[in-house]
Amino acid sequence: MDQHPQPEEEEKESKKKQPGNSYIKIKVFPFIMIIFAFVFVTVLITTVVMSLGADKEVKVTIPERNEFTKLYNVYDQITKNYYQDTDSSKMINGAIEGMVASLDDPYSTYMSKKESSQFNDSISSSFEGIGAEIQESDGHIMIVSPIKNSPAEKAGLKPRDIIQKVDGKSIDGDTATEATNKIRGEKGTDVTLTIKREGVDQPFDVTITRDEIPIETVYTEMGDDKIAHVTISSFSENTSEEFLKAVKKLDKEGMKGLIVDLRGNPGGLLDQAVNISSMFVDDGKVVVQEEDKDGKKTAIQADSSANDGYKVKVPTVMLIDDGSASASEILAAAASESGDVQLVGTKSFGKGTVQTATELDDGSTLKLTIAKWLTPDGEWINEKGITPDKEVKMPDYASMTVPSASKSYKEGDYGDEVKTIESLLKALDYNVGEVDGLYDTDTAYAVQRFQRDNGLEITGVMTGETTSKLVELVQKQLTENDPQVNAAKEMLK
Numbered sequence: 001m002d003q004h005p006q007p008e009e010e011e012k013e014s015k016k017k018q019p020g021n022s023y024i025k026i027k028v029f030p031f032i033m034i035i036f037a038f039v040f041v042t043v044l045i046t047t048v049v050m051s052l053g054a055d056k057e058v059k060v061t062i063p064e065r066n067e068f069t070k071l072y073n074v075y076d077q078i079t080k081n082y083y084q085d086t087d088s089s090k091m092i093n094g095a096i097e098g099m100v101a102s103l104d105d106p107y108s109t110y111m112s113k114k115e116s117s118q119f120n121d122s123i124s125s126s127f128e129g130i131g132a133e134i135q136e137s138d139g140h141i142m143i144v145s146p147i148k149n150s151p152a153e154k155a156g157l158k159p160r161d162i163i164q165k166v167d168g169k170s171i172d173g174d175t176a177t178e179a180t181n182k183i184r185g186e187k188g189t190d191v192t193l194t195i196k197r198e199g200v201d202q203p204f205d206v207t208i209t210r211d212e213i214p215i216e217t218v219y220t221e222m223g224d225d226k227i228a229h230v231t232i233s234s235f236s237e238n239t240s241e242e243f244l245k246a247v248k249k250l251d252k253e254g255m256k257g258l259i260v261d262l263r264g265n266p267g268g269l270l271d272q273a274v275n276i277s278s279m280f281v282d283d284g285k286v287v288v289q290e291e292d293k294d295g296k297k298t299a300i301q302a303d304s305s306a307n308d309g310y311k312v313k314v315p316t317v318m319l320i321d322d323g324s325a326s327a328s329e330i331l332a333a334a335a336s337e338s339g340d341v342q343l344v345g346t347k348s349f350g351k352g353t354v355q356t357a358t359e360l361d362d363g364s365t366l367k368l369t370i371a372k373w374l375t376p377d378g379e380w381i382n383e384k385g386i387t388p389d390k391e392v393k394m395p396d397y398a399s400m401t402v403p404s405a406s407k408s409y410k411e412g413d414y415g416d417e418v419k420t421i422e423s424l425l426k427a428l429d430y431n432v433g434e435v436d437g438l439y440d441t442d443t444a445y446a447v448q449r450f451q452r453d454n455g456l457e458i459t460g461v462m463t464g465e466t467t468s469k470l471v472e473l474v475q476k477q478l479t480e481n482d483p484q485v486n487a488a489k490e491m492l493k
Contacts, residue, residue, distance in 0.1 A: 235268030267326025
């Protein structure tokens with residue numbers, strides 16, 4: 001009787017007939033337990049590794065900031081123990097303002113959402129106010145420059161005037177942003193500034209009617225001599241486009257020479273100054289250099305591609321004064337050092353730093369000084385200014401405070417304002433006798449003749465329409481007989 005092998009033996013025999021194959025005999029239950037144990041250990045190890053990894057990730061992304069421990073402690077003490085309820089948002093904003101103020105930099109500032117909106121208005125659109133660029137200086141608010149044709153300029157405010165009070169309230173210690181908020185207001189409303197001016201013994205009040213300050217920043221005129229006079233009042237987001245359009249039009253009208261007037265220009269956007277500089281400087285030449293805190297310098301070169309390749313071909317002179325600051329100094333320095341353009345006037349303001357404005361998540365803005373700017377030749381003009389090639393000063397009466405039309409000045413009065421009235425009348429060729437600040441018989445008689453010549457009521461008293469007419473005619477004469485413009489024209493001829 002044949003015997004049939006057991007299944008295991010059959011497979012074993014079969015495996016032996018296939019060289020290279022191996023076989024391990026194992027029972028099922030122990031094998032399953034081994035698999036289970038292996039899976040358990042794998043899961044345990046993975047969990048531990050991921051836990052350690054997560055711990056490391058937290059430490060990397062959220063490092064300890066020991067320097068803030070004191071700040072947190074003070075915050076906690078105030079919110080816990082102060083005798084009244086506190087405003088967390090106000091406290092945090094105050095802490096940020098304090099950090100920025102500690103930099104002791106008049107150009108770095110923190111602005112709330114509302115203040116940020118007003119700041120953007122001054123750069124990109126019209127706004128309502130007096131039209132003057134201001135900055136902090138040794139705890140005071142100083143005027144950098146009034147904007148051309150603004151209420152501030154018409155009221156006689158000058159660069160480096162110190163604003164001590166706004167509507168009778170002291171602003172000493174205010175930030176520039178805080179002072180701006182107090183000075184600005186709706187069109188048609190009045191604001192009274194108490195001004196301290198170098199060379200004037202006593203502070204004086206100037207009442208200014210607020211108006212809309214337009215976005216237009218370029219003004220042109222050209223006489224029969226075909227010498228164009230182009231004034232740039234500030235550098236806003238469309239200034240280079242305005243300037244390009246203006247000079248192209250003047251070119252078509254036969255322009256033979258160009259005076260670029262940067263007097264009283266407080267500056268503005270860097271890219272606009274670079275674009276205009278590129279119309280006077282050969283492409284590839286340096287317009288301005290930026291130097292960061294590590295001393296690394298980056299040169300910005302002229303590139304006329306932003307101006308349709310346009311270059312000014314006619315002889316050019318630029319006018320500067322102590323109200324020319326920041327971007328206007330960049331343009332003047334670039335045109336002078338890289339473009340061989342002559343500068344006429346008086347030494348510029350001297351602002352040699354670059355700021356950037358970063359909008360934060362809540363709509364507030366941090367304006368921070370990030371670099372020095374240097375002229376193409378590597379000069380840092382901060383607090384030194386740019387010295388013109390030809391220095392020409394304006395007459396003394398050009399910088400005098402405009403007398404208030406709301407006040408009355410009559411025979412027997414004495415003071416600086418009377419001295420100003422005498423100087424202005426003398427500038428119009430009226431004989432006032434000695435300019436000594438005394439409203440004497442000679443002064444009263446000069447006022448009477450002025451009133452007669454201009455069809456005004458003859459009273460001998462300087463007030464109202466008489467004062468307004470005096471200021472109007474002096475400004476007209478100054479425009480028609482501007483010694484700096486005349487000097488520039490002579491150089492071009």
